[in-house]
Amino acid sequence: MAVNPFQHADSASSVSGPPSGGDYLADSIFRIIALSCAALIVVLILYILWEIGGLAFPAMAQHGLSFVSGTTWNVGTQEFGVLPEIWGTLYSSFLALILGGTFGVAIAIFLTQDFIHARLAAVFRTIVELLAAIPSVVYGLWGIYVVIPMLRPVAEWLHSELGFIPIFGTELSGPGMAPAALVLAIMILPTVAAITVDAFRRIPYKVKEAAYGMGTTRWEAILKVMLPTASSGILAALVLGFGRALGETMALAMLIGNSNQINLSLFAPANTLASLLASSFPEAGQIEVQALMYAAVVLLLITLIVNIVGLGIQQYTVRKFEGKA
Amino acid sequence: MSDIDLTSRPQESQRLSLERRPFELRALTSGLLTGMTWGIAILGSIPLFSVIIMLVAEGGARLDIEALTALPPAGFEMGGGFANAIIGTLVMVAIAAAISIPIGLLAAIYLAILDPHSPLAGTSRFVAKTLTGFPSILAGVFTYAVLVINFGYSAVAGGVALAVLMLPTVVLAAEESMKQVPQKMTDAAYGMGCTRSQVIWKVVLPTGLPGILTGIMLAVAGAAGESAPLLFTALFSNYFMSELMEPTASLSILIYNFSAMPFDNQIELAWAASLVLVLIVLVFNILARLIGQSKV
Numbered sequence: 001m002a003v004n005p006f007q008h009a010d011s012a013s014s015v016s017g018p019p020s021g022g023d024y025l026a027d028s029i030f031r032i033i034a035l036s037c038a039a040l041i042v043v044l045i046l047y048i049l050w051e052i053g054g055l056a057f058p059a060m061a062q063h064g065l066s067f068v069s070g071t072t073w074n075v076g077t078q079e080f081g082v083l084p085e086i087w088g089t090l091y092s093s094f095l096a097l098i099l100g101g102t103f104g105v106a107i108a109i110f111l112t113q114d115f116i117h118a119r120l121a122a123v124f125r126t127i128v129e130l131l132a133a134i135p136s137v138v139y140g141l142w143g144i145y146v147v148i149p150m151l152r153p154v155a156e157w158l159h160s161e162l163g164f165i166p167i168f169g170t171e172l173s174g175p176g177m178a179p180a181a182l183v184l185a186i187m188i189l190p191t192v193a194a195i196t197v198d199a200f201r202r203i204p205y206k207v208k209e210a211a212y213g214m215g216t217t218r219w220e221a222i223l224k225v226m227l228p229t230a231s232s233g234i235l236a237a238l239v240l241g242f243g244r245a246l247g248e249t250m251a252l253a254m255l256i257g258n259s260n261q262i263n264l265s266l267f268a269p270a271n272t273l274a275s276l277l278a279s280s281f282p283e284a285g286q287i288e289v290q291a292l293m294y295a296a297v298v299l300l301l302i303t304l305i306v307n308i309v310g311l312g313i314q315q316y317t318v319r320k321f322e323g324k325a
Numbered sequence: 326m327s328d329i330d331l332t333s334r335p336q337e338s339q340r341l342s343l344e345r346r347p348f349e350l351r352a353l354t355s356g357l358l359t360g361m362t363w364g365i366a367i368l369g370s371i372p373l374f375s376v377i378i379m380l381v382a383e384g385g386a387r388l389d390i391e392a393l394t395a396l397p398p399a400g401f402e403m404g405g406g407f408a409n410a411i412i413g414t415l416v417m418v419a420i421a422a423a424i425s426i427p428i429g430l431l432a433a434i435y436l437a438i439l440d441p442h443s444p445l446a447g448t449s450r451f452v453a454k455t456l457t458g459f460p461s462i463l464a465g466v467f468t469y470a471v472l473v474i475n476f477g478y479s480a481v482a483g484g485v486a487l488a489v490l491m492l493p494t495v496v497l498a499a500e501e502s503m504k505q506v507p508q509k510m511t512d513a514a515y516g517m518g519c520t521r522s523q524v525i526w527k528v529v530l531p532t533g534l535p536g537i538l539t540g541i542m543l544a545v546a547g548a549a550g551e552s553a554p555l556l557f558t559a560l561f562s563n564y565f566m567s568e569l570m571e572p573t574a575s576l577s578i579l580i581y582n583f584s585a586m587p588f589d590n591q592i593e594l595a596w597a598a599s600l601v602l603v604l605i606v607l608v609f610n611i612l613a614r615l616i617g618q619s620k621v
Contacts, residue, residue, distance in 0.1 A: 030522045037431035041449040051470040106365040135550030137577045138599045186372045217355035247460025249553035296466045307458040
């Protein structure tokens with residue numbers, strides 16, 4: 001009798017053999033591990049909410065809603081109110097959104113509507129993405145030594161000529177709302193541009209061809225066809241950019257001046273929730289830490305709401321163009 | 326969408342004929358807007374060049390062996406460097422990577438392959454997306470509440486805070502690139518009698534690897550540049566780290582601390598440290614790009 005040619009097929013480790021019981025066991029263990037890692041992400045955000053909420057609880061119980069409407073932050077008298085910080089957060093983010101949003105959407109149009117050769121567009125996109133890669137703290141340093149000195153003569157002129165308008169109502173003494181918002185705008189520009197580019201890319205090419213076929217100029221096609229079609233995607237980009245701006249910390253902590261006041265003026269120092277946390281936390285005692293945690297809860301709620309709205313709009317856009325995902 | 330009405334106004338339709346005249350209003354408007362867009366695009370890239378020029382001019386002037394090997398100077402001292410901050414940054418990013426990459430990859434495998442349409446997958450995908458827009462300072466506050474209160478400021482706490490920030494980037498990028506693996510390849514592997522884990526380890530992961538690595542590199546680059554969460558978790562130290570459970574220096578916190586000091590020496594060092602930090606971040610970004618180019 002010759003050697004059985006199928007002999008090796010009996011061993012379970014062979015390639016052609018059916019999976020052994022051990023393989024199935026490994027498979028289900030692997031599945032359980034992967035499942036728990038996916039679940040961990042959900043647990044993580046609940047845990048974050050729970051922990052921050054837990055630390056903030058004493059301050060919440062003590063100050064209640066007066067914390068949100070109060071305007072003084074005095075550790076000595078234990079008076080804590082974050083209305084100026086909420087104002088500063090929203091105002092700086094809003095200014096950054098106007099500037100960064102305009103530039104971001106314009107750059108997205110520039111990149112997607114055949115203004116330059118595709119290869120050049122790729123280079124330019126890399127430049128915009130590199131803007132996002134530069135660390136916040138480096139922008140802060142750059143803001144202090146480049147933006148503020150550059151802005152000062154402009155601010156002086158605006159204040160002396162147009163000082164009767166509230167937004168130019170004070171002089172720029174150094175750090176303030178304008179340099180902070182300017183740097184913030186640069187920081188959210190890549191976010192807005194990237195999501196807007198995606199929104200334009202989703203529009204089928206036929207739509208633009210049809211518009212050109214009707215004899216439109218390039219800008220008639222963009223303004224009357226492309227922008228309305230991409231509008232929900234652009235809205236998502238703006239909302240998510242706004243969310244980014246709300247949470248930005250270091251650059252603002254270095255540039256906004258950390259002053260506890262509500263002022264419409266672009267040149268007055270102000271403060272934001274995130275920079276209040278960054279600048280007060282390292283030296284805070286226990287009671288102030290609790291108040292700061294309360295401020296963190298306020299920031300968390302604002303950014304969560306804004307981000308969820310933005311993501312909702314984005315998902316709606318994807319579905320509109322690609323059917324149910 | 327167009328408000329060009331061809332039926333009711335014959336003269337109007339005459340004017341909007343297909344023939345294009347170079348000086349009619351709409352052509353001029355189009356040209357003007359095109360010029361403005363070019364202007365905005367060029368203006369938008371000025372900050373990047375300004376930052377880079379300043380970093381090279383101010384930081385490059387001070388970047389020498391002493392800056393890379395010495396400890397930070399105190400108050401009026403001259404000289405000094407930020408060697409401990411470079412080490413601290415690298416150690417904390419390594420800790421963050423060691424935590425977030427395995428968890429992120431496994432979660433991505435679940436989201437992309439094992440059960441993409443389950444409610445859990447939908448929820449954790451949404452949560453991961455929400456976390457990408459999560460203010461980084463809150464990751465620091467969270468880690469402070471969990472770890473620092475009990476164990477004090479440490480490199481480990483800093484690493485955990487950075488891991489929270491890296492996790493969503495890793496998950497979403499890995500999921501995306503695993504989804505790009507052609508269905509035919511996995512079908513073929515199943516057809517050969519592979520078990521699910523064999524398909525994942527031998528087909529899906531190797532094929533999706535470039536995309537996964539790109540995501541990891543971008544997450545690492547982002548973590549290296551983070552500063553806000555480290556204020557609450559790693560604090561700072563003027564000395565070399567000797568163990569993982571003590572306050573640790575990082576480049577970003579050094580820049581933050583030194584930028585506000587009234588001494589020229591410290592400000593020069595802040596610029597040099599910024600140059601080093603940006604170089605670290607850019608190296609990872611460029612790696613991400615190079616790996617990403619060799620896609621499936």
